[in-house]
Amino acid sequence: MPRTILIVVQNKDLAQHISKKLREESYLVHVLEQSSVVVDQACKLEPSLIIFDAQLCYADHFAVCQALRAEPLTASIAQLLLVNSTIEITRIEHSPIQIDDYLVQPIWWEELLACVHTLVRSGKRRSQHKSSSARPGIRKKIIYPEGEQLTVNGLFIDIDHHQVTYNGRCIELNQPILFDLLLYLVRHQGVVLSRERLLQQVWGYEQVEGSRTVDVHMRWLRQKLEEDPAHPHLIQTVRGVGYCFKA
Structure with missing residues (x-):
């Protein structure tokens, strides 16, 4: 059965390119232009992955991500964020939200597909083995010894x-x-x-x-x-x- 992916991207050209690539890989793709409907659509469609674009307002995005994690029906859905620079990744990693992975734009399509395939599969395993204390599919930030x-x-x-x-x-x-x-x-x-x-x-x-x-x-x-x-x-x-x- 084809896996469903939600794309929440304001850039219509980018959304079209991503959805085309994913449909070629036999995914069912739904494109949303407003973050306000993400939680409702996620509950309805039960996607394996949600792809967000960092062009969306950060405050809105954080609220949506937290709402998805708080809702039992959507808590285990993998989240992929498209960012414009590594500076944005640092900013997000210091926030309370939990993102499964990031891709820095411009996107390498081969990387996008590899990342999507991995998140979709690991997301399935998370949903089968839910735990309130851990989500093993989420890539944790690695802390290195200072000055090394x-x-x-x-x-x-x-x-x-x-x-x-x-x-x-x-x-x-x-x-x-x-x-x-x-x-x-x-x-x-x-x-x-x-x-x-x-x-x-x-x-x-x-x-x-x-x-x-x-x-x-x-x-x-x-x-x-x-x-x-x-x-x-x-x-x-x-x-x-x-x-x-x-x-």
Whole structure:
């Protein structure tokens, strides 16, 4: 049975593009232009995922998210927020609302689809195993020790400032998940990490069979770091298992 997704986006062109991509993946898509009707429509349609656009007023968005979490019929629905910069992510993470994941615009369609597939599947597992004390599908903000810096194989990571350089070249990781993924790889240098372990430890998701999320993000990370992404030097694939940061 096709999964239902609500899109709450004021930009009509963006809404059309997203809905077209998702319908091509056999999702049932409903586009809403007003945040005021989201809770009622969510109760009626029981979607697996709601995609919000940060262009909506922040106060309205926060109120809607809190209302969705407070309503038993919608509390376990995954929420994906489209933001315009990483600054907005920091602002939201310091607010009381709980967002399952973020995407920074402009959107990479492959990333959107990978994120949607993962959230829809993890959302199903959450709804089957509800807990009042935890929602394992929500990616928790990772807290790092203050002042920590890492240097390995020509790679320098300044954790406080979220800055990365490789052989003196500044690497811009404009998505927090890429920074978290790289840091986890470096801290487990030489260890073969399965996709399931990465989904659990970096994304905070439960195991998601068949998910391509890790592979997609690894490819982007290689494109940022490696001189020849097709023949990576730092991040190596262990066929049939996962990935390993070269020792």
